[in-house]
Amino acid sequence: MxxxxxxxxxxxxxxxxxxxxxxxxxxxxxxxxxxxxxxxxxxxxxxxxxxxxxxxxxxxxxxxxxxxxxxxxxxxxxxxxxxxxxxxxxxxxxxxxxxxxxxxxxxxxxxxxxxxxxxxxxxxxxxxxxxxxxxxxxxxxxxxxxxxxxxxxxxxxxxxxxxxxxxxxxxxxxxxxxxxxxxxxxxxxxxxxxxxxxxxxxxxxxxxxxxxxxxxxxxxxxxxxxxxxxxxxxxxxxxxxxxxxxxxxxxxxxxxxxxxxxxxxxxxxxxxxxxxxxVHINSGIPNKAFYLTSIALGGNSWDRAGHIWYNTLLDTRLSASAQFQDFANLTVDNANKLYGATVGNAVVQAWQQVGINVAAIVSWQNNKAVLSTYTSPHSMNAWAYIQDNGWRKVQSLTPDGVTNTFALLVDAQSVNARVNVYLDGTTIYQAYSV
Known part of the structure; x- marks a missing residue:
């Protein structure tokens, strides 16, 4: 109604x-x-x-x-x-x-x-x-x-x-x-x-x-x-x-x-x-993504899939006006945080089967130094030069994700800190100081 x-x-x-x-x-x-x-x-x-x-x-x-x-x-x-x-x-x-x-x-x-x-x-x-x-x-x-x-x-x-x-x-x-x-x-x-x-x-x-x-x-x-x-x-x-x-x-x-x-x-x-x-019609698309995730992970739906969705619902990066792509991105990120890349990639595949593409995370790399950072006007695009990996574009998880992540990388660089990063060849999915 x-x-x-x-x-x-x-x-x-x-x-x-x-x-x-x-x-x-x-x-x-x-x-x-x-x-x-x-x-x-x-x-x-x-x-x-x-x-x-x-x-x-x-x-x-x-x-x-x-x-x-x-x-x-x-x-x-x-x-x-x-x-x-x-x-x-x-x-x-x-x-x-x-x-x-x-x-x-x-x-x-x-x-x-x-x-x-x-x-x-x-x-x-x-x-x-x-x-x-x-x-x-x-x-x-x-x-x-x-x-x-x-x-x-x-x-x-x-x-x-x-x-x-x-x-x-x-x-x-x-x-x-x-x-x-x-x-x-x-x-x-x-x-x-x-x-x-x-x-x-x-x-x-x-x-x-x-x-x-x-x-x-x-x-x-x-x-x-x-x-x-x-x-x-x-x-x-x-x-x-x-x-x-x-x-x-x-x-x-x-x-x-x-x-x-x-x-x-x-x-x-x-x-x-x-x-x-x-709202009652197009909900079928994310509904099927959850079903596919649950079936792929096996066991009970609340064992892992439910926790991924619940953590995403509570995620402060999820805006009130979130779109399907935003929600999908965050479920994948939360899946990787909770259970690792294998589960994360299962969530990626579930969303792909309903027509929403979230790039699979290839690697999780620890303790890489931020050597340089660059952002375009209005922070619409940002890059970071990561030790051993070169320039990598920052991928936003929310509308302000580029700005937030870039600010964090600049801070990491200024204090000569190291970061943990998800990489898939050219993109940083997440980075934070350690």
């Missing part, structure tokens, strides 16, 4: 639903009278929520600083019911530690929020969404036949579905992991929700949503179905899920819902002004 424009203090917070607008618009066009009404009401309620949230300013939490918060993990779930109304959060029906309520939607929400907390805490040592023990709040039974689930900036909201096209929105654990990850992104990278940065925002949510499901089921990358929202589509719908990370564009092909429009390669990138620049 639509998300807010920037509000105070430059914050960007996604108020977005798991069901993308193109699906709801297809229902309004192709569905029967009852289906059209339900889809239109869903769009209306989500737009109303968006406008209400626009009036709130100064509400987003800190970005990278939150990830350094110390303290023991604190799981605190609170599940409410809206009783088919639209007031939030509604009536509290289950709190942390209480037994099952007997209401499937309430209990599924409780379990799904817990599974998301467990992945982030046990694997990534993150203490809830904000890394400071934030309560996990979910409101069930929102609206009448509401065909969506969303993160509104502070809590989860689940519709019951219309029963004809969509089942209840708590039925898919990865949907909860996906939406709660929008909150994690809100507290870390703050990826702007439009065009490629918005598609990265969506993709990161799919990546961690899928890992939540795989972790809860104890599945390896090879065993997982890599579907987002499996079980959400009602009986009779021609489809298996909302999206497929393994094969973007194949999740559904239905007379009412339309055909899955996701591309799996940059050559098929969809340029559109709808859906905030196609």
């Amino acid at each position: 639509k998300c807010d424009d920037p509000v105070a203090h430059g914050q960007y917070r996604c108020r977005c639903g798991i069901v993308p607008p193109h699906m709801l618009e297809a229902i309004i066009k192709n569905g029967d009278a009852e289906q059209r009404i339900a889809a239109a009401q869903t769009l209306h309620l989500t737009e109303q929520m968006r406008l209400e949230r626009l009036s709130l300013v100064g509400e987003a939490g800190p970005a990278q600083a939150a990830d350094e918060t110390a303290g023991a993990a604190h799981k605190s779930r609170k599940i409410y019911t809206a009783a088919n109304g639209t007031g939030l959060p509604g009536n509290l029906v289950r709190s942390e530690g209480q037994g099952a309520s007997g209401d499937a939607e309430i209990d599924e929400a409780y379990n799904g929020l817990g599974a998301t907390f467990d992945l982030y805490n046990n694997i990534f040592q993150r203490n809830s969404i904000d890394n400071a023990g934030m309560d996990l709040i979910g409101t069930t039974h929102y609206g009448v036949k509401y065909n969506n689930a969303f993160w509104n900036g502070s809590q989860m909201v689940f519709g019951d579905g219309d029963g004809k096209l969509f089942n209840r929105f708590t039925i898919a654990i990865d949907v909860m992991g996906h939406e709660l990850t929008h909150g994690v992104t809100q507290y870390t990278a703050k990826l702007v929700y439009s065009n490629q940065s918005g598609a990265l925002n969506e993709s990161v949510s799919d990546v961690f949503g899928s890992m939540v499901k795989q972790y809860a089921l104890g599945q390896t990358s090879a065993q997982a179905d890599w579907l987002i929202g499996a079980g959400l589509l009602a009986a009779g719908v021609k489809g298996v899920a909302l999206r497929s990370m393994k094969a973007p564009g194949t999740a559904y092909d239905d007379p009412v819902l339309g055909k899955d429009p996701q591309p799996d390669h940059m050559s098929k990138y969809v340029n559109t002004t709808s859906d905030n620049g196609g």
Whole structure:
């Protein structure tokens, strides 16, 4: 669904639903009278929520600083019911530690929020969404036949579905992991929700949503179905899920819902002004890159691939307006830092298979002296003369990477320091004083 424009203090917070607008618009066009009404009401309620949230300013939490918060993990779930109304959060029906309520939607929400907390805490040592023990709040039974689930900036909201096209929105654990990850992104990278940065925002949510499901089921990358929202589509719908990370564009092909429009390669990138620049559509490209990385590395997706993506999400070099190329570059750099060149090159190959080229790192060389440096006007290009390697062009990892790296090399030269460098013949990928 639509998300807010920037509000105070430059914050960007996604108020977005798991069901993308193109699906709801297809229902309004192709569905029967009852289906059209339900889809239109869903769009209306989500737009109303968006406008209400626009009036709130100064509400987003800190970005990278939150990830350094110390303290023991604190799981605190609170599940409410809206009783088919639209007031939030509604009536509290289950709190942390209480037994099952007997209401499937309430209990599924409780379990799904817990599974998301467990992945982030046990694997990534993150203490809830904000890394400071934030309560996990979910409101069930929102609206009448509401065909969506969303993160509104502070809590989860689940519709019951219309029963004809969509089942209840708590039925898919990865949907909860996906939406709660929008909150994690809100507290870390703050990826702007439009065009490629918005598609990265969506993709990161799919990546961690899928890992939540795989972790809860104890599945390896090879065993997982890599579907987002499996079980959400009602009986009779021609489809298996909302999206497929393994094969973007194949999740559904239905007379009412339309055909899955996701591309799996940059050559098929969809340029559109709808859906905030196609954030739910073009996310298929980085989604497949993560799938390919996980399969190539083997084992569980969270063993190495997940840590590479998580470190990239927290990387201070990842700008809020990052493009696919920027994110790909950083995943490769983080892969090399965490696990070495073999894993780094596997990530390179995964991105290459979806049409994004990140040059493979050939060598890692230690303790080379910086003998001379040169930069062109505006720091658009920079070179360093490295002992035994000659002139090497500095490759930027972010829009200001050339400037930052060049300044560092000049400093290394001025103090007669040595540097560690990644080289691939003519390019420095990273350099720092030792």
